[in-house]
Amino acid sequence: MSMLQDIQEVFFSQEDLAKIANRLGHQISHDYKDHNLLIVSVLKGSVIFMADLMRNITIPCKIDFITASSYHAGTESTGSVSVTDDLSVKDVHGYDILIVEDILDTGRTLQKLSDIFSKKGASSVRICTLLDKPERRDKSVTIKPTYIGAKVRNEFVVGYGLDFDQKYRNLPFIGILKEEIYHPTTETKEAN
Ligand code: 5GP
Ligand code: MG
Numbered sequence: 001m002s003m004l005q006d007i008q009e010v011f012f013s014q015e016d017l018a019k020i021a022n023r024l025g026h027q028i029s030h031d032y033k034d035h036n037l038l039i040v041s042v043l044k045g046s047v048i049f050m051a052d053l054m055r056n057i058t059i060p061c062k063i064d065f066i067t068a069s070s071y072h073a074g075t076e077s078t079g080s081v082s083v084t085d086d087l088s089v090k091d092v093h094g095y096d097i098l099i100v101e102d103i104l105d106t107g108r109t110l111q112k113l114s115d116i117f118s119k120k121g122a123s124s125v126r127i128c129t130l131l132d133k134p135e136r137r138d139k140s141v142t143i144k145p146t147y148i149g150a151k152v153r154n155e156f157v158v159g160y161g162l163d164f165d166q167k168y169r170n171l172p173f174i175g176i177l178k179e180e181i182y183h184p185t186t187e188t189k190e191a192n
Pocket of ligand 2 (some may be wrong): 042043044045046090102
């Protein structure tokens with residue numbers, strides 16, 4: 001059975017996504033020339049974007065990974081954010097950190113991560129997000145993304161790293177799932 005049967009609509013094709021990674025990679029290479037760039041990918045959702053973005057960055061840089069969780073199964077945020085796996089770089093002093101995220105929604109996750117890196121003494125902290133849902137931003141959130149791949153309306157998207165219940169991350173494009181996948185009726189549930 002193919003995952004493609006579950007797709008309602010494609011929002012960003014492989015070609016669209018390649019163009020985004022290329023455009024942002026060039027911009028970042030230009031802006032961080034002569035800086036001590038440390039790119040931090042927020043697991044797991046940003047891994048595919050990270051892999052494409054970093055191959056479009058032409059200046060020397062280091063990479064690291066962090067895990068932060070604000071979502072549980074389903075499509076709604078729980079509100080609280082926790083860091084479950086920290087950087088392997090222990091001292092961030094002197095680094096210009098660029099946080100790479102799949103999607104900026106309420107913004108609580110990146111607010112928390114930005115605050116942590118700033119408090120720990122990073123030289124600068126900026127955000128590169130593949131997708132931005134500005135209408136969803138929480139009132140308490142003050143961070144603003146410097147690099148944005150594309151803005152999206154308030155719909156729950158999957159693919160290219162983004163999951164629904166940990167699945168669909170391996171789709172090479174970004175789209176939305178059919179309504180019955182997000183909210184299965186009893187009949188569909190029994191049929192599965
Ligand atoms: P925030 O703290 O900004 O509310 O949450 C950001 C995280 O929520 C993202 O990294 C992502 O894991 C999840 N998220 C928010 N919107 C979507 C969406 O439309 N699709 C998916 N798959 N995850 C989303
Ligand atoms: Mg995520």
